[in-house]
Amino acid sequence: MRFRASLTAGAAAVLAVAVAGVVGTAQATPQSAAGRLVPADPPAIPGDALMAHVREFQKIADANGGNRAHGRPGFRSSVDYVKAALDAAGYTTTLQTFTHQGATGWNVIAEWPHGDAGQTVMLGAHLDGVPAGPGINDNGSGSAALLENALLLARSDARPDKRLRFAWWGAEELGLVGSEQYLKQLAADDKKRISLYLNFDMVGVKNLKKWRIYKESPDVAATWKEHFRAKSITTEDYQASSDQLSFKSAKIKVSGFGGKSDDACYHKACDTVANVSVETLGVSANAIAAVSWKLAGVKTPIP
């Protein structure tokens, strides 16, 4: 993916030279500009791309007894789906295995291999659901938003100042088990290299009126609020109880958004594709892109 992107940049450079030759003015883009890294805002993530992942999670649940819960085949299929998409985009992904209640669980970890690893911004969402239903808003929505954000970085040939790392957690529904395992196995020095953890849970709620911003880190929360305010979207402070609490316990700064209060199908069989709003999910995924690019200082090459 990155190789193809650099070819495109090269082709654009050749084109720029050709155009400059024809026009022959000093205003033409200098040849040296092509490929130069400049700070960038992310391109828009289309709702269709997000819904394609969400529908895949529904299909996985349908084919595996109606759920994607820890210890059930629907969870393993969800892991395989996310990992395959990341691998195809050029990521090196890690499956971290753990055991809980006698069953194997996995965290999927993927890192975009550019930027200062000493200042890692980590983005996480739980990938597991409960046995009662397919878990599409909770948390196929957050899982899809993060997956499409990871693919966007690869497509954009992004070069952040800080390192960006993604995680899809196992067994969150049983007590934040996957994220706790991750932190337990992380060396003290590696923990210090994570400067911020951002969590996303249930980010596709239908008829959502207010985006719920985790209130733990007021400075990061202010960045989210600024993004939403510019789009005339209302926010409120929220105290959530998902995987960011594992990071908070490990003394790592946390932020993010999401919340269950508006979802009538929370942990029920009706948490299907029909329980997700493409509008909400689009706003959420694009907010994640805008804010994470800003926080990590993402630059992209001039085509």
Ligand SMILES: [Zn+2]
């Ligand atoms: Zn959840």
